[in-house]
Amino acid sequence: MRTRNIFNVRSHLSQIAKLRPRTYQYEPLPSSTSIRLLELTPSTDNKTIYCSLKAFELRDAPAFDALSYTWGFPLTPFSKSYPATSSKGWEKLPKPEISGRKRRYPIVCDGRTILVTANLRDALQMLNKSKVATKEITKQEYVWIDALCVDQENIAERNAQVANMAETFKAAQGVIVWLGKEDDFTADAIEVIEQISAIPETVWPSVGYTDFYKDDCYKKLQVRHLSYFNWLGFIAFVNRPWFKRAWVVQEIALAKSALLVCGHKVFPWDQLSKTLAFIKSTRWYHHLTTEKMRHIAALQKAPGAYKRLLSSSADIAMAAMYLDRTRTHIAASGRLALQSQNRQRKPSLRILLETHRYSKSTDARDKVYAFLGLADRRVAPFKALPNTLVPDYNMTVQELYLQVARAFLISYGDLRLLSHVQDQSLTRIPNLPSWVPDYSVGLQPYPLQFRGACNWSASGDVRWKQDIGSMERGRLHVQGYQLGIIDQISTLRDESKDATDPWASCVRIAFGLDDYYRSTRSETRQLSRVEVLWRTLITNSFSRHYPAPTHCGELFIDYIINLQIRHRLTPWSSDVEFQPHHSPISESTYPEWHALLASEPTGSPYGVQLYERRLSDVVANMFKGTYSPIGLAQLQHEFDIAGGSMRRLFKTENKYLGTGARSTQVGDELWVLAGAPVPFVLRHLPSGVHQVVGEAYVHSIMHGEATEMGLKLCSTVLE
Known part of the structure; x- marks a missing residue:
């Protein structure tokens, strides 16, 4: 009898296994210039996502959109929905399994299962609803999504796909930015974006630095009054993790068009761009810090949903401004390339790494690889070292950062790089030579070169004599x-x-x-x-x-x-x-x-x-x-x-x-x-x-x- 029961259990488990989709197995791409595209199967049942992956040569690929999103939890840590790890969990980073980085949600791809993160599941549900409702979030049959269209376990494929990612985003008809679901701050943030983006640029010069604190300012600008709560909502909005991802710089900079989606709110990137440009022009970003706004009487008396935010050290997040500036720079270089024989240069790799040092990535190597596709290859370091800095995920972070430092020092022939070495208290990557910047961390404060048109030249005309061989061993010979x-x-x-x-x-x-x-x-x-x-x-x-x-x-x-x-x-x-x-x-x-x-x-x-x-x-x-x-x-x-x-x-x-x-x-x-x-x-x-x-x-x-x-x-x- 016992033997028969064991047999029945095994038979039952076998039947369940047959009904359950097997784990999806990636087929190798036909060539290094091929890509996979995802095709969603529209379904009114939004609980299960059905899709298919198909391979194409990039040059022959059908029209597609690309999805830009964050792998982890998409909201600010000031949101009530932020996953806490303690009674004051919003003050700390959540554990990996809580933060949303863990793949635990199944979708069905070509009859087999792929596990995705919570935020990607939400993004796929958004795209699915859009297709069912025939909304204009996407008009394309196909979409490119890094976590699904690239076999993340295949290092050789990752190397090739990362090297070609710039071409992939150039080829996309548009980029859909999924910022995550709405929270308590979204409505206030959208109000700021809608009102400020409607102000004509010709009016901006008339706006004073201290007009931010004057109630009649908005009447003069002929837009609805914006409260301090509206502005706090905007601060929270641009502090969403997406704005600080290293990869989004390339994704936005190369996009033919970009559409931002936050829950049920949809608006074009141009609206946010104009809002950021206004804030920069008026220098209102000086006021948009919680350290200053927490002293405003009205906010002290009734902070409402912004109590947590006001007790933090949050600001306008220059990340968003730098992101928009790089997009503007890349777009301008593309337009001039069509209008004249002399191409406007794209940013150099050094400028990109310096400008976006604040950005974050799960893999510290992506703090370099994410910018290779944007960099002008006609200037240093590629002009002197054309074969340097090729994506290779077999390389350690230490090896990569040392390679970057060597490339800059050799190609520029000076020691400006040393100004970008972070304070020792901030260094995160172990065993880095003290002269090699740790690109995995931000740089505080800004290097002295950014203090204005100072034209400092402490060493005068005295040139640095290089010892290239010693750099490979982690030693930098200097004179002074x-x-x-x-x-x-x-x-x-x-x-x-x-x-x-x-x-x-x-x-x-x-x-x-x-x-x-x-x-x-x-x-x-x-x-x-x-x-x-x-x-x-x-x-x-x-x-x-x-x-x-x-x-x-x-x-x-x-x-x-x-x-x-x-x-x-x-x-x-x-x-x-x-x-x-x-x-x-x-x-x-x-x-x-x-x-x-x-x-x-x-x-x-x-x-x-x-x-x-x-x-x-x-x-x-x-x-x-x-x-x-x-x-x-x-x-x-x-x-x-x-x-x-x-x-x-x-x-x-x-x-x-x-x-x-x-x-x-x-x-x-x-x-x-x-x-x-x-x-x-x-x-x-x-x-x-x-x-x-x-x-x-x-x-x-x-x-x-x-x-x-x-x-x-x-x-x-x-x-």
Whole structure:
């Protein structure tokens, strides 16, 4: 009897196995220039997706659309629908099986099963509904989808398909962007896009920087009023993961047309493009940060669905702006190619990697491979090394990033690449030489080259002598001038619970300077310690002007006054009531601004007299109700982008003042390297070689001054 029962169970399981579709097995593509296209079988039963895969030579393929989407969870972490891993799960990244990256949802392809991610399943259901309802999301019979049309387990096929992906997107009739389902923020975001994109470009110049806070602004622009909640919705919208995917840059840049689909909302890319262009033109992106908007009274009183967002550090996400800029650049080069014999150049690979460094990818190698198809192959590195950087998923991330660094160094013949090495605290890929950028992580803050038209040339005409063979072994031979040893560094904002301590450390460093800052050129105007301090803190650049105009000095004095008011009043108040019995901040950390100003030499415009005059004006205007510190917003912005929490002030023992990487330590060395436009902080290792700590701004040695000091040109090795 027991034997018979076992036989019956086996028979039943065998029948189930026959009824269940087998796992789909990919047939090899006919050639390296072939592609697979997916054909959906329209069905009113949206629970099961039925489709078929067919192979074509790309040049002979029927009309098709391409799908752009994110493999993982598509919503922002501020959404209620975001999968939490704890009671405060929105603050953390979800586990892989929760994030949506795991393939667990079956579709039926040619009678067999393929597992897809949750977001791809939703995208396929969207396409299926569109076909059944004959909506115009797609008019094509076929669609190309990377996860289904490429055998992801076949490395040789992945290599070939990635190498040809640019041609695939060029051939597509259009790109359908699936941003995921709607959330609590979508309606507000769409309202912003619809209203702002309707404003004629001729009107943009009349919109002021501070008009963002004026209720009558929209009436003047003849569009419906947009609330702060609308703008918060837009911030959440452009922070969806899709905008930060590395591959979407190519997918959007090469699209003949792009249609964005978010749940039931459908709109063309051009609407979003115009919205982003308006925000850039008006510089409203400075205001579109939660760190600023959380202080708006209306949002403090009733944050609604945006409570989580407002407690975060979210901003307009420049990712979306850079994405649109690259699309515009590629489109312009294509139009000019049709109009003239002289083709407008596409972006170089270096520009693409620098611009889209923020982007993310599951496979760290895709932070390079995703941009190869967009890059101009007539310029470096391909002009000198035409066979370099071919997609190869057998190569490790370390090998690829080293290959990229070598290609740039050899083809450009200078050391500009070193400015794109991330701070050591951010490095994620292990065993990378210190001079090789880790492209898997973003770069904070922006390299000094992006501070405006500064034309820095710290090494003057001194050329770098290459040793190509040593680069292959992870060693970079460099030459340069050692300028000094760092003996003081400032405290960063997140390194102390006392809000006054970072500024107190800057004041202490400034006290270590002479009355007038050392200058290497006799014709240079002498700068007092206060002036060299504020110029160094903003890398002598203001609103992209270099050198910073002198009126920034008065702004800095006003800034000091505001700091003092804030720091002095902080311990004397609370959220409950005014409490004058609290003790003032410790004198050991409180910035001695008054003493610093009093130490200014006779004739300095930054002495106590200016400070006292401005203090009287500020207090008087406060009592009148006419004082507004909005004029300091640009100065604060310059402080933030010049360093923020990732670049600290330092002084060398021979009294050079500069700002360097967050990881800068006392004892590190200041160098001007041959072939590098800016100075660098290097760390001497016991083995006798050096590590790159990061680039530096050092006042008075940014324009070749080091080459005129009579210093000995030294050689060292970077590992």
